[in-house]
Amino acid sequence: MASATPPPGTSDIFPAESWRWRRLERTAAEIFGRYGYGELRTPIFEYTEVFQRGLGGETEVVQKEMYTFEDRGGRSLTLRPEGTAGVMRALLNTDVLNGVEQRVFYYGPMFRGERPAAGRKRQFHQVGVENVGRVAPELDAECIAMLMHFLEALGITGAELRINSRGVMADRGPAGELLRGYFRQHLDAMCPDCRVRFEHNLWRILDCKQPGCRAIVAGAPDYFHAYSAESQRYFEQVLRALDALGVPYRVDRELVRGLDYYVHTVFEIVHTAGLGAQNAIAGGGRYELLLPEQSRPVQGVGFAAGIERLLLTQDALGAAGEPEKGKLVFLASLGEAARMENLKLAADLRRAGFTVALEVEDKSMKAQLRTANRLGAAVVLIRGDQEIASGVAAVKPMDGGEQREIALADVKDFLSQTLA
Numbered sequence: 551m552a553s554a555t556p557p558p559g560t561s562d563i564f565p566a567e568s569w570r571w572r573r574l575e576r577t578a579a580e581i582f583g584r585y586g587y588g589e590l591r592t593p594i595f596e597y598t599e600v601f602q603r604g605l606g607g608e609t610e611v612v613q614k615e616m617y618t619f620e621d622r623g624g625r626s627l628t629l630r631p632e633g634t635a636g637v638m639r640a641l642l643n644t645d646v647l648n649g650v651e652q653r654v655f656y657y658g659p660m661f662r663g664e665r666p667a668a669g670r671k672r673q674f675h676q677v678g679v680e681n682v683g684r685v686a687p688e689l690d691a692e693c694i695a696m697l698m699h700f701l702e703a704l705g706i707t708g709a710e711l712r713i714n715s716r717g718v719m720a721d722r723g724p725a726g727e728l729l730r731g732y733f734r735q736h737l738d739a740m741c742p743d744c745r746v747r748f749e750h751n752l753w754r755i756l757d758c759k760q761p762g763c764r765a766i767v768a769g770a771p772d773y774f775h776a777y778s779a780e781s782q783r784y785f786e787q788v789l790r791a792l793d794a795l796g797v798p799y800r801v802d803r804e805l806v807r808g809l810d811y812y813v814h815t816v817f818e819i820v821h822t823a824g825l826g827a828q829n830a831i832a833g834g835g836r837y838e839l840l841l842p843e844q845s846r847p848v849q850g851v852g853f854a855a856g857i858e859r860l861l862l863t864q865d866a867l868g869a870a871g872e873p874e875k876g877k878l879v880f881l882a883s884l885g886e887a888a889r890m891e892n893l894k895l896a897a898d899l900r901r902a903g904f905t906v907a908l909e910v911e912d913k914s915m916k917a918q919l920r921t922a923n924r925l926g927a928a929v930v931l932i933r934g935d936q937e938i939a940s941g942v943a944a945v946k947p948m949d950g951g952e953q954r955e956i957a958l959a960d961v962k963d964f965l966s967q968t969l970a
């Protein structure tokens with residue numbers, strides 16, 4: 551359907567906003583660069599299998615939210631719903647399988663067929679990082695501390711870090727049985743979704759938002775102590791490293807996260823300012839992914855933050871900042887010959903680094919000055935036949951200063967001085 555409105559859950563980002571995106575991306579590259587991360591750009595679509603295998607067939611994202619299509623060659627492809635699986639696929643082409651650590655960051659659009667709401671879109675954007683190939687609690691803590699550093703650089707204060715451990719796959723059996731035994735006694739009082747989860751996705755009951763289920767979850771047994779001693783130690787070491795780094799956190803045993811690939815550490819950053827129900831601005835953890843045709847899984851740790859949600863939080867905190875504006879020079883022309891000369895002068899000044907606007911139609915001086923004013927010009931240069939003939943320009947500072955004449959040859963020096 552041809553319409554001026556983009557499809558539901560998508561947005562146009564106009565220049566009045568896009569400068570904020572660029573600044574945020576620059577801040578990310580700058581901060582993550584200090585920790586040794588380089589940018590990786592992967593395709594926006596991948597073979598569907600990459601996500602099915604990578605994220606887990608039982609996850610809501612894979613079952614209900616993926617934009618999957620067949621291309622002309624009969625391949626099943628999917629618009630990426632998240633970044634980790636594609637990054638992992640790409641890194642298999644490096645020596646990560648030989649235990650050589652890779653540190654990459656990325657930003658760009660992700661696609662999930664969710665019900666659009668404030669802060670929840672179908673095409674949304676993430677900035678994320680992955681540290682792949684090595685396993686150490688200190689790496690998990692450093693990754694979290696880097697996320698907090700990034701938020702601080704964006705002026706986002708007051709965010710809460712929630713953290714938990716998913717243990718390793720072998721811990722899920724004993725810990726899961728403990729939970730299953732408890733939830734079985736309360737099945738009748740649970741919401742219909744949780745009754746399905748009980749069969750297929752037991753752990754997700756822990757983060758159900760229904761008040762009835764939340765009350766049941768509040769009484770659930772402490773499954774963390776059913777993990778192996780090694781998994782418990784790993785998590786405690788992460789917390790110790792966070793303490794050493796001065797990063798505050800809240801251990802939250804109800805935090806399981808929606809993707810199946812997590813092991814050990816999982817975390818989420820929530821912020822109550824400006825976001826309503828969609829209050830997770832970032833999430834991540836340690837994960838283990840097995841992609842098609844790969845013989846053994848590889849571990850990494852990383853996170854992704856929703857760019858739209860970061861911007862909304864900045865708005866609510868009054869931390870949006872101001873765009874950097876080049877000071878504008880406006881060229882006003884009297885007559886056709888002057889217009890042509892000003893077209894050339896504009897090109898010359900722009901090459902020399904100035905920001906220039908000019909009127910290209912035959913307009914009165916009053917109309918041209920009105921335009922200069924509307925565009926916020928700092929200086930107007932006025933030329934007509936007379937100024938062209940004598941090689942000068944009339945200079946009108948827009949701050950109310952006196953109009954005067956300067957030689958064309960001196961214009962660049964003059965502008966450099968007055969606009970500095």
Ligand code: HAM
Pocket residue numbers: 631632633634662664669670671672674675676678679680808830831832833834835836837851852853854855856857858859
């Ligand atoms: P995720 O929690 O699914 O994790 O998404 C990360 C962030 O993306 C969320 O905290 C939220 O800010 C944003 N987000 C997710 N869905 C939407 C949506 N529909 N609209 C707007 N924003 C959204 C991941 O994607 C993992 N790949 C993170 C990760 C990286 N784990 C390890 N490495």
